[in-house]
Amino acid sequence: MSKELIRLENCSMAFDDELVLKDLNLYFNDKEFLTLLGPSGCGKTTTLRIVGGFTTPTSGNVLFDGVRINDVPPYKRQINTVFQKYALFPHLNVFENIAFALRLQKREDPKNPKRKIPLAEEEINQRVGEMLDIIGLKGFEHRKPDALSGGQQQRVAIARALVNRPKVLLLDEPLGALDLKLRRDMQMELKKIQQQVGITFIYVTHDQEEALTMSDTIVVMDKGTIQQIGTPEDIYNEPKNAFVADFIGESNIIDGVMVKDCMVRLYGHNFTCVDGGFAPNEAVDVVIRPEDIDIVPVDQGHIEGTVTDVTFKGMQYDIIVDFRGFKWLIQSTDHCPVGSRIGVKIDPEGFHIMKKSEYSGKFGDYSSYSDEYDELSDAESSQEEESNEE
Numbered sequence: 001m002s003k004e005l006i007r008l009e010n011c012s013m014a015f016d017d018e019l020v021l022k023d024l025n026l027y028f029n030d031k032e033f034l035t036l037l038g039p040s041g042c043g044k045t046t047t048l049r050i051v052g053g054f055t056t057p058t059s060g061n062v063l064f065d066g067v068r069i070n071d072v073p074p075y076k077r078q079i080n081t082v083f084q085k086y087a088l089f090p091h092l093n094v095f096e097n098i099a100f101a102l103r104l105q106k107r108e109d110p111k112n113p114k115r116k117i118p119l120a121e122e123e124i125n126q127r128v129g130e131m132l133d134i135i136g137l138k139g140f141e142h143r144k145p146d147a148l149s150g151g152q153q154q155r156v157a158i159a160r161a162l163v164n165r166p167k168v169l170l171l172d173e174p175l176g177a178l179d180l181k182l183r184r185d186m187q188m189e190l191k192k193i194q195q196q197v198g199i200t201f202i203y204v205t206h207d208q209e210e211a212l213t214m215s216d217t218i219v220v221m222d223k224g225t226i227q228q229i230g231t232p233e234d235i236y237n238e239p240k241n242a243f244v245a246d247f248i249g250e251s252n253i254i255d256g257v258m259v260k261d262c263m264v265r266l267y268g269h270n271f272t273c274v275d276g277g278f279a280p281n282e283a284v285d286v287v288i289r290p291e292d293i294d295i296v297p298v299d300q301g302h303i304e305g306t307v308t309d310v311t312f313k314g315m316q317y318d319i320i321v322d323f324r325g326f327k328w329l330i331q332s333t334d335h336c337p338v339g340s341r342i343g344v345k346i347d348p349e350g351f352h353i354m355k356k357s358e359y360s361g362k363f364g365d366y367s368s369y370s371d372e373y374d375e376l377s378d379a380e381s382s383q384e385e386e387s388n389e390e
Contacts, residue, residue: 005032006027006051007061007062008024008051008063009062010061011023011060013043021046023060024225026047026219026226028051028168030167031200032201032216033191033200033216034217034219035210035217036205036219037221038220038221040206042222043221043225044221048170048172051168052074080162080166080170081161082154082169082171082172083172085177086174087157088145088153088157088160089145092145093143094148097145098132098163099128101160103119105118105119134159134193134196134197135158135193136189137155149182150178150179155189167199168199168200168202169201172204173204175190175205194214208247208248212232212236216231217230218231220244227243228244235248239352241360242361243359245363246364250290250329252329252366253285254288254364255285255361257282259281264284264286264353266286266303271348272348273353274349275352284356286352286353287351287352288328288346288351290330293328293330293344293350294332294347296344298341299343300343301344302343305321305341306321306339307322307336308321308327310337315333316332319332319336321342326365
């Protein structure tokens with residue numbers, strides 16, 4: 001069983017009388033990769049800064065190994081941070097960038113216990129060498145930061161944060177400056193590094209793919225509060241409310257009525273599902289993921305609609321279908337032309353039933369989806385016209 005390492009107890013944070021964290025209760029386990037996920041302004045970075053000691057909560061307690069550390073400054077915590085801007089020293093090579101923290105460390109003089117002396121050069125060489133092995137940059141010791149790629153610079157920043165062996169590494173959107181392919185490569189690298197060094201990583205991002213790819217645990221936040229905590233599989237397959245369902249992946253979220261256990265009513269039809277525990281005829285939000293919908297001929301479908309937009313995405317088509325004024329997103333390898341009438345079938349496991357919440361009715365309709373593509377096309381056409389005029 002995992003050992004608890006950090007706990008936030010009833011932590012609130014206000015800036016200029018604006019409450020950005022509301023009575024937050026959260027714990028972090030030893031050797032866990034935990035991601036704080038949510039939109040800008042949800043409180044995830046403030047939470048990270050409270051853990052790191054850069055911000056003191058307005059109220060509440062921060063506990064590390066059971067000891068209150070609210071007043072302990074960042075440099076005295078067994079915690080290091082990697083920011084989006086790596087802030088490597090441009091005049092120092094890779095070796096010295098990583099060794100920087102070690103050269104500031106003091107150890108007890110074996111000949112005089114009251115005296116502190118610098119770490120031995122041999123120990124520094126050994127520990128920097130270990131880090132270079134872990135980040136895969138052995139042989140790059142003498143390069144300056146400007147001779148490295150963005151991904152290599154990021155690895156050096158991580159090694160510099162890990163070399164003095166903290167118990168926790170905080171990562172504040174560290175992949176944000178990288179291009180898409182490199183970002184995906186680094187997601188796998190980060191998870192591998194975390195497993196190799198065997199410490200707690202607390203990661204902040206607004207990118208759902210990063211969270212799903214790397215995390216042991218995801219904490220979804222909005223408006224300074226926690227919406228859901230769970231494994232990536234739990235968060236994706238069993239979202240607690242419409243906000244979580246919409247933020248993690250694509251979701252069609254439709255008003256429904258739970259007729260009884262394992263039966264939900266949509267568009268005047270009863271559908272078999274696998275959820276229960278609701279009151280008879282309780283109004284609910286119904287999540288149907290785009291990949292869980294099968295396109296069939298109209299006469300074979302549970303319900304039928306009209307295709308209003310089709311976008312080719314490489315592996316599949318994103319198909320927008322109008323069902324009585326509410327537009328669904330369907331992801332399919334089958335091409336359906338705009339204007340065609342189609343039927344859809346959904347297996348019982350394809351429905352996920354949620355209780356109504358403050359987020360009900362705000363997400364899950366893809367009516368604006370086509371408009372966004374039209375706007376992009378218009379912008380691209382304008383750019384082409386301008387370049388042709390030049």
